[in-house]
Amino acid sequence: MSDDLLKLDGLSVEFATAAGPVYAVSSVSTSVARGEALGIVGESGSGKSVTMKAVMGLLPSTAKIGGKVTFDGEDVFTMSKKRRKHFYGVDVAMVFQNPMTSLNPVKRIGAQMMEGMRYHRGLSKSAAEARAVELLDLVRMPDAAARLRQYPHELSGGMRQRVVIAMSLANDPALLIADEPTTALDVTVQRDILDLLDGLRRDLNMALILITHDLGVVKDRTDKIAVMYGGRVMEAAPTGEVFADTRHPYTDALQRAIPDMTMPRGTRLDPIPGSPPNLAIEPAMCPFAPRCSQATDECRSSIPPLIETEVGSAHAYSCFNPLNSAPVSEGVS
Amino acid sequence: MRLILRSFLQFILVIFAVTVVAFGAMSYLGDPLFNILGPLALDEAGEQGAEARAEAREQFHLDEPFPVRYGRWVGDLVTGDFGRSYQNQVSVSSILKDKVPVTVTLMIYAQLVALLVSVPWAMWASSRAYQAVDKVSTVTSFVMLGIPVFALAVLLFWLFATKWEIFPTRYDDETFGAQIRSLTLPAMSLAIPLIATYQRLLRTDLITTLQEDFITVARAKGLSKWFILFRHALRPSLFSLLTVFGIQVGALIGGSLVVERQFSIPGIGAEVIEAIVRDDFPVVLAVVVIVSVVFVAANVLVDLLYSFLDPRVQFDA
Numbered sequence: 001m002s003d004d005l006l007k008l009d010g011l012s013v014e015f016a017t018a019a020g021p022v023y024a025v026s027s028v029s030t031s032v033a034r035g036e037a038l039g040i041v042g043e044s045g046s047g048k049s050v051t052m053k054a055v056m057g058l059l060p061s062t063a064k065i066g067g068k069v070t071f072d073g074e075d076v077f078t079m080s081k082k083r084r085k086h087f088y089g090v091d092v093a094m095v096f097q098n099p100m101t102s103l104n105p106v107k108r109i110g111a112q113m114m115e116g117m118r119y120h121r122g123l124s125k126s127a128a129e130a131r132a133v134e135l136l137d138l139v140r141m142p143d144a145a146a147r148l149r150q151y152p153h154e155l156s157g158g159m160r161q162r163v164v165i166a167m168s169l170a171n172d173p174a175l176l177i178a179d180e181p182t183t184a185l186d187v188t189v190q191r192d193i194l195d196l197l198d199g200l201r202r203d204l205n206m207a208l209i210l211i212t213h214d215l216g217v218v219k220d221r222t223d224k225i226a227v228m229y230g231g232r233v234m235e236a237a238p239t240g241e242v243f244a245d246t247r248h249p250y251t252d253a254l255q256r257a258i259p260d261m262t263m264p265r266g267t268r269l270d271p272i273p274g275s276p277p278n279l280a281i282e283p284a285m286c287p288f289a290p291r292c293s294q295a296t297d298e299c300r301s302s303i304p305p306l307i308e309t310e311v312g313s314a315h316a317y318s319c320f321n322p323l324n325s326a327p328v329s330e331g332v333s
Numbered sequence: 334m335r336l337i338l339r340s341f342l343q344f345i346l347v348i349f350a351v352t353v354v355a356f357g358a359m360s361y362l363g364d365p366l367f368n369i370l371g372p373l374a375l376d377e378a379g380e381q382g383a384e385a386r387a388e389a390r391e392q393f394h395l396d397e398p399f400p401v402r403y404g405r406w407v408g409d410l411v412t413g414d415f416g417r418s419y420q421n422q423v424s425v426s427s428i429l430k431d432k433v434p435v436t437v438t439l440m441i442y443a444q445l446v447a448l449l450v451s452v453p454w455a456m457w458a459s460s461r462a463y464q465a466v467d468k469v470s471t472v473t474s475f476v477m478l479g480i481p482v483f484a485l486a487v488l489l490f491w492l493f494a495t496k497w498e499i500f501p502t503r504y505d506d507e508t509f510g511a512q513i514r515s516l517t518l519p520a521m522s523l524a525i526p527l528i529a530t531y532q533r534l535l536r537t538d539l540i541t542t543l544q545e546d547f548i549t550v551a552r553a554k555g556l557s558k559w560f561i562l563f564r565h566a567l568r569p570s571l572f573s574l575l576t577v578f579g580i581q582v583g584a585l586i587g588g589s590l591v592v593e594r595q596f597s598i599p600g601i602g603a604e605v606i607e608a609i610v611r612d613d614f615p616v617v618l619a620v621v622v623i624v625s626v627v628f629v630a631a632n633v634l635v636d637l638l639y640s641f642l643d644p645r646v647q648f649d650a
Contacts, residue, residue: 056553089555096553101546106568106643115564116554151644164550 004031005207006055006092006175010067013047013054013231017062022279024050025231027067029306034174037201037208039218039239041254042228045276048211051228052177056094057084071175089120093168095197097180099161103152109163110148116170135166139196158189165196175207176200182217194221215251216258219243224314227251230277230287233306237315245324247309247317250288286319294321336640340633351625352410352618356403359614365395368612369419392422406618415619420611425619429601433623435506436593436600439516440585443523444578450524451531456562458532459539470532477529482588486522486595493518504598519592523585530581531574538570545569571642579635583628 013025025047032038042048053059055069055076069076071091079087096102104112113135114128123131129148136144139162152160161181168176178197182190194210198221201208210218218225219239226236227250235248246252256270274291286292289299298320306318369389373382390396394405409416415425458470480488494502506512542548543566551561586602593602601620608616640646 058549058552085555085557087555088553094550094553096546096550098546102550104547104551104565104569105645107565115556119554119556119560153645167554 003033004070005034005036005072006209007031007070008051008055008067009069011051011054011069012066013050013059014064014066015060015062016064017280020280021064021282023231023281023283024063024279025054026283028226028228028231028233029067030226030233030236032175032207032209034207035201035205036224037198037210037222039222039225040209040211040228041213041215041218041225043213043276045230045279046228047231047279048228049179050231052094052179052209052211056088056092056177086120089116090171091173092175092177093171093173095161095164095168095176095178095181098184099157099164100184102164103160105152107151108148109150109152109155113148113163113167113170116167120171131170132166135169136163138169138200139163139166141166157185158193161185161189161193162196165193165200169200169204172204173206175209177209177211179211180213181210183213190217197221214258215242215254227254230283231279232283232287232303232318233316234288234319235315235317236306237317241315245309245315247315247322247324248288248319249292249294249321249323251317252323253291294319294323296321336637340636344629344633347629348622348625352407352622353403355618355621356406357399359618360399360402365393365419365614366390368614369393392417393419410622415622416615418608418616419613425615428604428616429619429623432599432601432604435512435598436586436589436602437627438512439519439523439589439593439598439600440582442513442516442520443527443585444581446520446524447527447531448578451528452535452567454528455532455535455539456559456567458536459543459566460558460562462536462540462543467536474529474532477525478533480525482522482526483591483595485525486519486592489518489522490595504596515596516598519589519596519598522592522595523588527581527585530577534573534577535570538573539566542566542570568642572639575635575638575642579632582631583624586624586628 008028008030010027010029011025012023012027015022015024028047028051030038030040040048040051050059054063054065059065065077071087076084076087103109110129110132113132114123114125117123117128117131118125132148133144136147141147141159141162147155147163152163155163165181176197181197182193185193194217197208197210200206208222210222212218215225215227222239224236224238225242227234227242227248229250235242235246235251237245237247242251243255246255250272253270253272257272259269272291277287277290283303285301286295286299286304289295292299304318304320306316309315309317366386366389370382370385373385394402397405406416413426415429417424418428454470458467461467490502493499500518501511501515504515506515539562548561548565551565556564589600590602590606592598593600594606597603601623605617605620607613608620
């Protein structure tokens with residue numbers, strides 16, 4: 001698609017460690033269009049956060065990044081230093097996992113919110129202050145004007161995440177990346193924050209990448225989903241299809257792990273047996289094969305490529321033995 | 334308000350303890366009469382000696398019990414009267430009046446230089462932590478720490494005053510500019526080990542702070558490296574530096590004794606050494622009091638600064 005705002009094309013990240021390279025992310029391709037919401041789902045170590053940190057230039061210097069990332073057609077990794085600053089400060093913004101540590105404990109909320117606007121846009125102090133209040137109102141923070149004088153420790157976790165979100169919106173980003181924005185919060189607050197993000201995306205016509213380990217979180221709030229495992233995309237599809245027409249056994253296993261209010265009491269969730277793959281071994285097989293009930297020798301000897309369900313379809317998966325795959329697809333092509 | 338009151342009480346308590354110990358030591362060590370009168374004190378037989386002894390006892394209240402003498406001394410102290418020197422009975426205040434400002438200027442000069450060099454250096458090193466330049470800077474700072482102050486003073490004096498004649502060999506305080514010029518080499522001798530100490534501490538704390546999530550957030554905001562270092566990382570990293578700064582105020586006094594001698598600076602360092610040699614207790618006591626007041630005051634200030642650095646620090650607990 002040509003209207004892609006952010007496009008990842010074969011992005012790989014390797015970390016050089018004393019014990020040898022760690023293959024954190026391997027040829028990840030995905031994209032998000034203006035105003036669209038993309039969910040990236042995977043468990044710890046699936047490479048979902050590293051992927052986005054690579055985009056944001058937040059990886060340590062030991063990381064070796066391969067592939068290409070474009071923003072509005074412009075190559076992110078070859079941007080000039082000045083353009084880069086603007087890219088991170090204005091075009092894209094990121095919200096992190098832990099609101100308790102995302103704010104500088106010794107700076108007032110107002111100062112932290114205003115610095116980005118003043119730094120990148122040269123707003124006057126009063127203009128920045130007015131904008132900060134406006135943003136806090138936007139994230140439905142009660143008593144916005146008074147918050148500017150407060151320190152982070154005077155606010156609860158949920159309120160701090162609202163501040164972090166408001167701060168990220170300071171320069172009207174075209175894309176907001178939220179990395180597990182609710183993982184560290186109380187369950188009751190999680191929903192509020194997720195709905196807030198969803199609402200902001202619609203109101204501000206902003207693209208949103210929502211990173212989570214919980215498939216339930218992205219179900220009603222995204223247009224499409226990429227499921228990652230072992231640093232690779234296992235399945236990518238429009239959100240509805242992920243649930244209605246699941247192809248990858250891993251996606252299926254994740255769905256079984258979502259608790260549902262309508263389940264009878266005492267129902268046990270299906271955990272996925274085994275543990276995540278060792279990323280220090282150069283990938284040579286399907287990363288999910290050791291934990292997969294469908295795995296065959298083929299899965300253990302080569303990496304399944306990402307294939308589309310139909311030619312030109314937005315639904316793709318990387319599995320030799322997909323679920324629900326009627327042989328019809330053979331006939332179409 | 335409670336905080337200030339508490340700091341003040343602490344201040345009084347420490348000064349009380351210091352003065353009791355110092356006054357006690359001075360009163361019971363040696364024979365003050367001998368120190369005041371010299372050989373005359375030993376002249377048991379002579380009428381002149383007895384008269385002089387009685388007069389000295391009277392003048393210095395030597396016959397009164399310790400608490401009374403201590404009370405009298407403290408009473409005079411708070412009115413700014415440090416008593417009289419055993420030597421020719423001049424007032425201690427007049428001896429120290431011109432010397433205290435010189436030493437204080439020297440110490441402030443040394444601390445300022447130390448902070449102005451070490452803080453940017455530590456910031457620069459922490460932004461390149463574990464890279465080659467940082468390792469070179471670490472070795473450099475250890476070399477600076479390893480040279481004793483007296484050796485530094487000799488070395489700097491020889492190089493910059495004698496050999497290249499960049500700085501004066503004699504102390505001159507005709508103008509403030511001349512005084513600063515005269516104090517530059519001594520201040521450097523004191524500052525160089527301090528620079529290294531501060532740099533080591535601040536670098537380590539900065540490296541820790543730079544791993545914090547809020548630094549990642551700041552980087553994701555597209556702020557520049559130095560903006561992040563100055564506006565986000567520095568303040569939360571200043572605690573160890575501040576603590577050691579307070580302690581160094583005391584240590585510097587010891588260092589200035591050595592340095593003042595080497596550069597023949599008429600400060601309290603040179604004076605107190607002479608006073609100790611001639612057992613002139615009122616002068617020694619006065620210096621002990623001044624030094625401890627400065628030291629304790631500096632550390633109370635440091636305590637107050639903690640809560641300024643981090644609004645979460647509360648002293649009410």
